[in-house]
Amino acid sequence: MTAVAPQRTDARKLSAGARVGIPPRQLKFQVPDAPRYFLANNATATTFIAVLSAIFPPGERFFMESVRHFRHQVDDPDLKAAISGFMGQEAIHGREHDRLNEILQEQGINTRVPERFIAAGLRLLERCSPSQQLACTTLMEHFTALLGEQLLTNKEFQSMGHPEMLQLWLWHAMEELEHKSVAYDVYEHIGNSRRERWFAYPLVTITLVPGILASWAWLLAREGKLTDRRDLKAGLTLLFGKRGLISRSLGKMGLFARDNFHPDKKDTRALVAEWRERLFGSQGTLTQQISNPG
Numbered sequence: 001m002t003a004v005a006p007q008r009t010d011a012r013k014l015s016a017g018a019r020v021g022i023p024p025r026q027l028k029f030q031v032p033d034a035p036r037y038f039l040a041n042n043a044t045a046t047t048f049i050a051v052l053s054a055i056f057p058p059g060e061r062f063f064m065e066s067v068r069h070f071r072h073q074v075d076d077p078d079l080k081a082a083i084s085g086f087m088g089q090e091a092i093h094g095r096e097h098d099r100l101n102e103i104l105q106e107q108g109i110n111t112r113v114p115e116r117f118i119a120a121g122l123r124l125l126e127r128c129s130p131s132q133q134l135a136c137t138t139l140m141e142h143f144t145a146l147l148g149e150q151l152l153t154n155k156e157f158q159s160m161g162h163p164e165m166l167q168l169w170l171w172h173a174m175e176e177l178e179h180k181s182v183a184y185d186v187y188e189h190i191g192n193s194r195r196e197r198w199f200a201y202p203l204v205t206i207t208l209v210p211g212i213l214a215s216w217a218w219l220l221a222r223e224g225k226l227t228d229r230r231d232l233k234a235g236l237t238l239l240f241g242k243r244g245l246i247s248r249s250l251g252k253m254g255l256f257a258r259d260n261f262h263p264d265k266k267d268t269r270a271l272v273a274e275w276r277e278r279l280f281g282s283q284g285t286l287t288q289q290i291s292n293p294g
């Protein structure tokens with residue numbers, strides 16, 4: 001598990017998750033006056049990020065349920081504490097993305113459509129065995145960790161996003177790295193089948209990707225941008241170009257299939273420490289907004 005020393009040393013006052021470097025931070029984001037196209041003033045990129053935001057609440061509920069199913073089998077106190085931190089962080093992520101989705105909805109970007117598509121895809125995944133569901137969760141957590149790393153290191157993305165809106169994504173990205181190995185460590189604890197991990201690729205692709213692409217195209221069509229070549233080119237380059245947020249993440253998805261895969265093989269502790277300071281340090285941009293400093 002990724003262990004970054006918690007900022008506070010009084011163990012009695014720390015939650016179980018905070019004790020192992022995975023503190024659920026109570027934040028309530030305010031996103032006032034964000035422009036309609038809050039990423040690069042571009043409809044293609046913004047609607048894709050809106051689709052991501054829409055799929056997080058049902059997606060993260062699925063992650064939590066698949067880990068919860070095996071929680072009682074875990075005896076190791078550190079892994080138990082990490083599971084508590086993971087559950088707490090994902091629950092708050094889902095809540096805050098729900099709030100963001102309401103704001104987007106009010107602005108006319110209909111996030112309920114991608115949310116429904118993903119919820120339907122996840123219902124299909126729920127027909128798999130609990131261990132196969134957990135294998136799918138570990139694959140998707142690998143993706144969210146890779147994406148989180150991109151969001152925290154991609155200067156182009158950071159310079160093009162609306163500053164208030166960006167804070168939510170940077171916070172979420174950092175916490176994805178803090179808890180990136182928890183679901184995988186639980187999966188290792190129950191046996192870790194490479195066959196199930198391999199099978200997770202087609203399962204996740206078939207059940208979720210068509211809904212993501214269809215709802216993204218639908219949102220773009222509603223914006224009247226589906227045939228706007230300039231907008232499409234700029235947005236697709238930002239997302240899927242050579243240094244794009246998504247292409248760089250997808251490029252490392254193959255690591256998950258390796259025999260000796262473990263999320264911690266990519267050491268992101270320094271990146272997490274840097275962003276903990278930038279977001280929640282003494283001068284952190286979100287320090288004043290947290291109601292349970294840890």
Ligand SMILES: [Fe+2]
Pocket residue numbers: 060089090093172176
């Ligand atoms: Fe999350």
Ligand SMILES: [Fe+2]
Pocket residue numbers: 063090141144176179
């Ligand atoms: Fe996560």
